[in-house]
Amino acid sequence: MLKEECKALLDALNKVTACYRHLVLTIGGTADSQNLREELKKTRQKAQELAVANRNKLTTTLKDNSLSKEDKAEFERLWVIFSTCMDLLETDMRRALELGQEFPLNIPKKHIIQTGMSGGTSGVAARAMSVQNMKYDGEHNIDVMDLMDLENEIKQVDEMMHEMEMKVGVPQWTVEAKQNPGAELKCATSAGASSPGTISTEEHKAICDLSKLLAAVVFSAVLFIAIVLAVCVVKLS
Template sequence: MAPGRRDACRVRGAAGTCAAAQAALCKVTAGHRQLVLQLGGSADGPRLREERCRRSAEARELSTGLRHALLAGLRQVPVSPEERQELERLWVLFLSALELFLQDLCRAHHLCQLFSTQGGGGAPLRTGLGGRGPPGRKGSRRGGGPTQPPATPRLEEEIEQVRATLAEMESRANIPLWTVEATQPVETGSTAAPEARAAQWGPRTGHCCRVL
């Protein structure tokens, strides 16, 4: 195979690998968001929080692999403008997914501070219908659980890891976000995140955005 064709296959392979990883990341972070939204509710408990931790770890592992793959692809000599644009598009989608994931981690941290599962296996949400006594009586709880238990160290570590990944991506790949514009109209009534739908469409058809 000629050197030029070998280079083209290598870059196209990198873009395809990154697109698949991006789709997997969006799927995992979407599942993580659903778990975060249940914190403090009737479905909350140790099992839900352990599942949230597992999903978070999976998302962070995917982020690490995708970061390395994207940076490696962007540092190579571009074979064609189209392949370079595809890698840049995936880089912007990756940043967007990480930012949303970081927001969910911060939300989970806040909710875990408000609702603690320590001291019992029941759901931390209290509706006031459980016969715990009138408000103001010594020993009664309003709203359920301690108002401000200590922050979860594991969540703080997760947040710092994602922030470090974002900072590294922004500093090591000089791709202005304003160079990417949307090409797909927003679908009304859809609950999926735009970057999740974009990743599922694949690297060559149905792009939600393109590099200017």
């Protein structure tokens, strides 16, 4: 039961970090907006919550001396996957910080707000510009504050990773993989071959054999016609 809980937590973390990476790639593009930045913040915070849950569960489990050799090896493998996932999350967070600094969300100052104020022309213009600048500064400050929060969260992730290594200390090169190299690709190929609209290896071989047989029949027919024509030429001559 504990092993399944750890796997479920790790699977959730992988999905959230993958979603975060997808969102990070859209920063500075045509889909970039305040809504995107808010979604980025929510997603990375969810990823950090799952990271803490994974860390606590795996740390407590790996420090249990009553674990069997097989169970310990399995949890160490999950620990390595978790560490790799955290490395990717930290990399994407740093990328989001760099892109956020490169492409800040600034509201154009030339945008005019219809305030409905009455009064002299100069007075209305001054008050309108004052309201406009307040809105612009507010949006800009939100953007800056989010980048500052992101920078602090990156430091927290670094500290958490360091603390993890100190408490558990599972070198990645000491953990053996459960599958041979390329096993995932072979599974994907087999799954793709068995799916509708694809041709399996056996079917492909049968098609090749049929093509060879058809080619042999055509060649024999052509050869027979050539012999008949040669005989006719000899008789006519």
